[in-house]
Amino acid sequence: MQNKFKVADKVYLSIDFEDCSHDFKRNLGLNKNNKIKEKALWRSYGVINNFLESKLDGAKITFFCTGILATKCPELIKKISDDGHEIACHYYFHDSVRDESLEEFEKNIVLAINELEKCSNNKVMGFRAPNFSIRASDDNHFKIISKYFKYDSSLNINDESEINRLKQSINSNELKLIPVVAEKPYLGLPYMKSGGSYLKLFNVHFSLQVISKNLLKKQISQVYLHPYEFVSDMSFYTNWKEMNGLSFFKKIYWLLRQSQWHIVGNKSVLRKLDKIFSKYQHGGQIKDI
Numbered sequence: 478m479q480n481k482f483k484v485a486d487k488v489y490l491s492i493d494f495e496d497c498s499h500d501f502k503r504n505l506g507l508n509k510n511n512k513i514k515e516k517a518l519w520r521s522y523g524v525i526n527n528f529l530e531s532k533l534d535g536a537k538i539t540f541f542c543t544g545i546l547a548t549k550c551p552e553l554i555k556k557i558s559d560d561g562h563e564i565a566c567h568y569y570f571h572d573s574v575r576d577e578s579l580e581e582f583e584k585n586i587v588l589a590i591n592e593l594e595k596c597s598n599n600k601v602m603g604f605r606a607p608n609f610s611i612r613a614s615d616d617n618h619f620k621i622i623s624k625y626f627k628y629d630s631s632l633n634i635n636d637e638s639e640i641n642r643l644k645q646s647i648n649s650n651e652l653k654l655i656p657v658v659a660e661k662p663y664l665g666l667p668y669m670k671s672g673g674s675y676l677k678l679f680n681v682h683f684s685l686q687v688i689s690k691n692l693l694k695k696q697i698s699q700v701y702l703h704p705y706e707f708v709s710d711m712s713f714y715t716n717w718k719e720m721n722g723l724s725f726f727k728k729i730y731w732l733l734r735q736s737q738w739h740i741v742g743n744k745s746v747l748r749k750l751d752k753i754f755s756k757y758q759h760g761g762q763i764k765d766i
């Protein structure tokens with residue numbers, strides 16, 4: 478059985494649409510008054526959509542949204558869908574799926590789909606696990622994914638035989654596996670993906686090398702980004718007061734650590750995307766692959 482990759486010099490831009498501040502506080506157990514930063518999400522979506530309109534001929538792309546955003550800010554998810562973009566699933570909360578039982582995993586998938594489809598003009602067809610937290614050896618997770626989705630974009634592997642093994646194991650010809658394939662951009666460097674912090678923190682040539690290697694191997698090339706990477710106004714920053722409950726030193730640590738996410742390199746993201754898409758055609762929505 479072959480997993481068919483299309484050959485084209487296209488790059489698929491997608492957004493993992495989540496509120497990093499909400500997810501951050503949830504991971505630290507700061508659940509009291511953990512409100513979604515809806516204004517920041519609207520602002521970031523505006524920046525993303527404006528880039529698509531002005532630089533990519535109004536391209537329609539895929540937004541992998543957490544279900545909690547559909548519950549808490551339905552108008553925003555509806556707006557993204559009404560603008561013609563694909564709403565796909567990024568789980569209900571931005572939790573690592575491997576930390577949960579298979580029953581919880583399926584329950585959260587169903588909850589996320591239900592919430593997202595209330596706001597979306599399209600049937601939710603695609604899934605990407607938060608933090609790419611599924612491995613190709615997680616056959617049972619993929620059996621559940623194949624029940625609800627047409628495609629999955631959670632893997633980072635470049636091993637086609639492993640993908641074919643997985644497809645045989647889950648006995649599904651229907652589920653397309655569309656990984657975000659990591660590559661070593663230059664000899665001696667570790668594997669990198671084209672997107673997220675890799676794109677934000679490093680010279681754009683690293684991402685261009687990854688893309689070029691993906692395409693040479695006839696793999697689908699994807700650039701993924703997050704809302705907080707498009708703004709540099711600190712609007713997703715979790716402030717000192719919001720971290721009440723943590724020790725003084727932990728607060729200091731997390732204040733500094735957040736700078737990496739919210740400040741360093743954020744202003745370069747649009748310029749880097751512009752560079753990538755001056756070289757490659759944008760691919761559109763992942764459901765159409």
Ligand SMILES: [Zn+2]
Pocket residue numbers: 493495567571606607608
């Ligand atoms: Zn995510």
